[in-house]
């Protein structure tokens with residue numbers, strides 16, 4: 001038993017030391033699968049520093065060893081304005097480079113958690129709270145863990161009350177983008193109402209959902225294989241976003257409820273979902 005544990009620890013250690021891939025999103029073809037990465041580099045992780053930090057996921061302070069995102073990105077020259085974090089569970093979180101560079105929002109990427117005796121220990125799985133059930137789909141951290149200390153994250157377009165870093169697992173890669181061009185891929189541009197829908201998508205959904213394989217894949221794709229606007233009416237969508245299902249924990253559902261979601265927003269978002277399904281998607285430029 002003991003040698004196996006050691007072996008696993010050594011394996012986890014070698015994974016944690018893996019370089020992180022960084023590239024710029026290529027222009028042209030709109031399907032993410034076929035967009036060629038530009039200037040792709042494997043960046044060695046920087047020297048580790050020790051930090052005692054509060055973490056919004058574990059809701060406690062712990063000792064970590066890791067590095068800041070700004071340290072990693074120092075070795076990558078790019079004039080793009082946003083770092084799109086690729087998270088191992090399929091989430092995509094855009095962070096403005098200006099915030100990273102002036103350290104006003106510079107996530108700490110822990111590669112080790114240090115136990116009470118000073119020895120490294122694996123990152124505990126994150127269970128959702130419901131004492132009646134075991135969580136069938138806990139969040140699992142592998143190579144590293146983003147440690148964010150408060151819920152007021154200054155992300156662009158972000159809604160207070162929804163902190164995407166409560167759901168992130170390990171940082172896998174970073175794609176450098178121009179944020180305006182990125183959002184344009186999701187724009188349906190037909191009426192002001194649909195533009196409102198796009199803003200709502202950007203502020204409440206894009207961290208976890210994508211459209212036709214562009215963007216996040218943690219939750220369902222909004223258009224393929226099933227167009228969500230056909231499955232849910234605006235009223236129905238409102239209930240789905242605003243409230244968590246009673247059986248969310250036993251079924252392993254991960255989508256967080258957003259209590260401040262209004263009927264007005266649901267209508268606008270639904271219109272945008274419909275147009276996204278009916279119109280061709282725009283290319284990243």
Ligand code: HEC
Pocket residue numbers: 164167200201204205206207208209218219220228231232240241252253254255256269
């Ligand atoms: C933190 C991640 C996250 C955010 C933010 C999020 N979702 Fe989800 N969503 C999920 C996941 C994961 C699923 C798959 C089912 C599950 O595990 O809950 C899902 C499933 C869905 C489904 C399909 C399930 C069904 O019963 O129809 C719809 C529709 C949906 N989300 C809409 C939205 C909309 C609209 C927003 C923004 C207002 C949003 N989601 C924001 C994670 C998220």
